[in-house]
Amino acid sequence: MDLLDNLFLGVSVAFTFQNLTYALLGCMVGTLIGVLPGIGPVATIAMLLPITFHLPPTASLIMLAGIYYGAQYGGSTTSILVNLPGEASSVVTCLDGYQMAKRGRAGAALSISAVGSFFAGTVGTIIIVIFAEPLTRMAQKFGPADYCSLMALGLVAAVVLASGSVTKAIAMVFLGLLFGLVGTDVNTGAQRFTFDIPELSDGIDFAPIAMGLFGIAEIVVNLEKHLERSGAIKVGSLWPTREEIRRATPAILRGTVLGSLLGVLPGGGPTLGAFSSYTLEKRLSKNPGQFGKGAVEGVAAPEAANNAAAQTSFIPMLTLGIPSNAVMALMVGAMIIQGIQPGPEVMTKKPDLFWGMIVSMWIGNAMLVVINLPMIGMWVKLLTVPYRFLAPAILLFCCIGAYSLQNSTFHVMQVALFGVLGYIFVRLGCEGAPFLLGLVLGPQMEEYFRRAMLLSRGDAMVFIERPISLGLLIATAALLTLMALPSIKKAREEAFQEEG
Amino acid sequence: MNRVVTKDFLSGLMFVAFGLGALYVGQHLAVGTPVRMGPGYVPRMLSFIMLALGVLICIVAVVSGSEPVERPKWKPITLVTIGIVCFALLFERAGLIPALVVLVMIASLAGEEFKLPEVIGNIVVLSVLCTLVFKVGLSMNIAVVQGIW
Numbered sequence: 001m002d003l004l005d006n007l008f009l010g011v012s013v014a015f016t017f018q019n020l021t022y023a024l025l026g027c028m029v030g031t032l033i034g035v036l037p038g039i040g041p042v043a044t045i046a047m048l049l050p051i052t053f054h055l056p057p058t059a060s061l062i063m064l065a066g067i068y069y070g071a072q073y074g075g076s077t078t079s080i081l082v083n084l085p086g087e088a089s090s091v092v093t094c095l096d097g098y099q100m101a102k103r104g105r106a107g108a109a110l111s112i113s114a115v116g117s118f119f120a121g122t123v124g125t126i127i128i129v130i131f132a133e134p135l136t137r138m139a140q141k142f143g144p145a146d147y148c149s150l151m152a153l154g155l156v157a158a159v160v161l162a163s164g165s166v167t168k169a170i171a172m173v174f175l176g177l178l179f180g181l182v183g184t185d186v187n188t189g190a191q192r193f194t195f196d197i198p199e200l201s202d203g204i205d206f207a208p209i210a211m212g213l214f215g216i217a218e219i220v221v222n223l224e225k226h227l228e229r230s231g232a233i234k235v236g237s238l239w240p241t242r243e244e245i246r247r248a249t250p251a252i253l254r255g256t257v258l259g260s261l262l263g264v265l266p267g268g269g270p271t272l273g274a275f276s277s278y279t280l281e282k283r284l285s286k287n288p289g290q291f292g293k294g295a296v297e298g299v300a301a302p303e304a305a306n307n308a309a310a311q312t313s314f315i316p317m318l319t320l321g322i323p324s325n326a327v328m329a330l331m332v333g334a335m336i337i338q339g340i341q342p343g344p345e346v347m348t349k350k351p352d353l354f355w356g357m358i359v360s361m362w363i364g365n366a367m368l369v370v371i372n373l374p375m376i377g378m379w380v381k382l383l384t385v386p387y388r389f390l391a392p393a394i395l396l397f398c399c400i401g402a403y404s405l406q407n408s409t410f411h412v413m414q415v416a417l418f419g420v421l422g423y424i425f426v427r428l429g430c431e432g433a434p435f436l437l438g439l440v441l442g443p444q445m446e447e448y449f450r451r452a453m454l455l456s457r458g459d460a461m462v463f464i465e466r467p468i469s470l471g472l473l474i475a476t477a478a479l480l481t482l483m484a485l486p487s488i489k490k491a492r493e494e495a496f497q498e499e500g
Numbered sequence: 501m502n503r504v505v506t507k508d509f510l511s512g513l514m515f516v517a518f519g520l521g522a523l524y525v526g527q528h529l530a531v532g533t534p535v536r537m538g539p540g541y542v543p544r545m546l547s548f549i550m551l552a553l554g555v556l557i558c559i560v561a562v563v564s565g566s567e568p569v570e571r572p573k574w575k576p577i578t579l580v581t582i583g584i585v586c587f588a589l590l591f592e593r594a595g596l597i598p599a600l601v602v603l604v605m606i607a608s609l610a611g612e613e614f615k616l617p618e619v620i621g622n623i624v625v626l627s628v629l630c631t632l633v634f635k636v637g638l639s640m641n642i643a644v645v646q647g648i649w
Contacts, residue, residue: 178550193522218575220577392607396630403642407641409588429567430514453537454536
C-alpha cells in the first residue's frame with residue numbers, strides 16, 4: 001500500500017493553500033500564453049525561472065508544471081477560434097477545429113477539447129504514479145558508466161525526434177555541453193572559460209541563457225514577422241451534440257494512449273503526440289474525406305494526445321533526471337536553482353516534493369477545465385491585444401527577472417548576448433532545444449564520465465563491459481544508424497514537412 | 501557564392517569557430533591522463549568533436565547544397581539588443597522607471613507600427629504594474645527612481 005501512502009502524502013502537500021494558489025497561478029499564466037500566439041511555454045518558463053528562485057521548491061515546480069500543461073489547453077482555444085496555433089502542439093487542432101468554428105460549432109469543439117484534455121491529463125498522471133517507483137528503483141542500480149550512457153542515449157534520441165538536420169542538432173548538443181563546462185572545475189578548482197569574470201566562476205547561469213535563446217530570440221523573430229490578428233469568432237453553445245460525443249469518445253481514448261506512449265520518449269512530447277494521433281485518426285476513419293472540413297475526431301484526438309504527452313514527458317525527468325524536451329530541461333534548471341539535484345534521489349529524499357507535484361498536476365488539470373470553459377469570453381478578449389504592446393512588456397519582464405537572479409546587471413547583459421546568439425541560431429536553422437539539453441546535462445555528464453574512468457583505471461572499455469551501459473549504447477548507435485538509412489531519412493523529412 | 505552563404509555552411513563555420521575558440525581559451529588547462537583527468541580533458545575532447553562536426557557540416561553543405569540564408573532584418577534584433585543593454589546600464593544608476601521608459605521606447609521602435617500615444621500608455625501601465633509587483637509586492641531591493649524612492 002506504498003502507493004496509497006505516497007498519494008496521501010502528495011494530497012496533503014498539494015492541497016495546502018500556498019500550493020493550490022501557485023498551481024492556479026501557473027494554470028492561469030499557462031492558459032494566457034497558450035492563448036496568445038507568439039509566446040510559448042518554453043519562453044515563458046525561461047522568463048519566470050528567476051522568480052521561482054524566491055519561491056519554495058515545491059511551489060515553484062508546481063507553478064512551472066502548471067504553465068506547461070496550461071499552455072496545452074490555452075493553445076487549443078486560439079487554434080479553434082482564430083485559426084492561429086497558440087502553441088506548436090495545437091497546429092493540427094487548427095485544421096478541423098477552425099472548420100468546426102466556421103460551422104458555428106466552436107463551443108462544442110472547445111468543450112470537447114477541454115474534456116478530452118482533462119481525461120488525457122488524468123490518465124497521464126496515473127501513468128506517472130504507476131511507473132515512477134519501478135523506474136526510480138531501476139535507476140538506483142545505475143553506476144557512473146551507465147549514467148553516462150543513459151545521458152548519451154537521451155541526448156541522441158532527443159535529437160533524432162526533433163525536426164531539422166540531425167548533424168546540426170548533434171553539433172548543437174556538443175555546443176551546449178561545452179557551454180555547460182564554463183565555471184570552476186569541481187575536481188580541481190581550476191577556472192575554465194571564465195575570462196577572469198568573477199560572475200562566471202559558478203558557471204553560466206541557466207536562466208539568462210534560456211531567456212536569451214528562447215525569450216528574446218522569439219520576440220525578435222515575431223517582430224520581424226509582424227503578427228496579424230484576425231477577428232475572433234463567436235463561441236456559440238458549449239454543449240456538443242450526441243453524435244459529436246459518440247464520435248469524439250473513442251478518438252479521445254486513442255489519442256490518450258498514443259500521446260502517453262510518445263510523451264515518454266526523449267524528444268517526444270506534446271507536438272509529436274498531436275501530429276501522430278491526427279494521422280492515426282485519419283487512417284482509422286471510415287470517411288477520411290471529412291478531415292480538414294471539421295471532423296470532431298480531428299479535434300478530440302490530438303488535443304487528448306498533446307495533453308497526455310505533456311504529462312508523461314515528466315516521467316524521464318522525474319525518475320532519471322533526464323529531460324526529454326526543452327521544457328523539461330527548464331524544469332531541471334529550476335530544480336538545480338533550488339539546490340535539488342534531479343535524478344532518482346528526488347523521490348527518496350524529497351518525497352513531499354515528488355508526490356506533491358504529481359497530485360498537483362491532476363488538480364491543475366481540473367482547474368484548467370474551469371479556467372477554460374466558463375471563462376472563455378475573457379480569453380477571447382485577450383486575443384485582441386496587439387503584439388506591439390506585448391513585446392516590450394515581455395522584454396521588460398525578462399530584464400527585471402534576470403536582474404533579480406542575483407541583483408546584478410551582469411545577468412541582464414548576458415540576456416542581451418544570448419538573445420543575439422539565439423537569433424543567429426534561428427537564422428542558421430540551428431535548434432535551441434538540443435543546445436539546452438546539452439547545457440543542462442553537461443556538468444553531470446562530465447562528472448559521471450570522469451568518475452567512471454577513474455573507477456575503471458582509465459579503461460574506456462567500462463562503457464561496453466557493463467551490461468546496462470552496453471545496452472544503452474547499442475540503443476544509441478541503433479538510433480543513429482537508423483537515421484542514416486535513406487528510407488527512414490525520407491519518411492522523417494516528410495513527417496516534419498507536414499508539421500511545418 | 502550560392503553554395504557558401506547557406507544555412508548549413510554558415511552553421512558549420514560557426515561550430516568550427518566555437519571549437520577553435522574553446523581550444524584557444526582552454527589551452528592552459530591541464531589535460532591529465534584518462535585515469536586522473538585534468539580540468540582540460542573533457543573540454544578539449546568536446547572542442548575536437550565540435551571541430552570535426554563543423555567541418556563535416558561544411559563539406560556536406562558544399563557538396564549537396566542547402567537553403568540560402570534569408571536576408572536578416574537588422575532593425576528588430578539591433579533595437580531589442582540596444583534596449584536591453586540600455587536597461588542594464590540604467591537600472592542601477594537611474595532606477596527602475598527611467599530604465600523601463602528607455603527599454604519600452606526602444607523596443608516599441610523595433611516593431612512595424614509606432615504610435616507615440618499608445619507607447620506612452622503602455623509605459624504608464626507597465627510602470628505602475630512593475631512598481632506594484634516588484635517594489636511593493638515582492639519588496640525587491642531596487643530603486644524605483646534613484647535617489648527619490
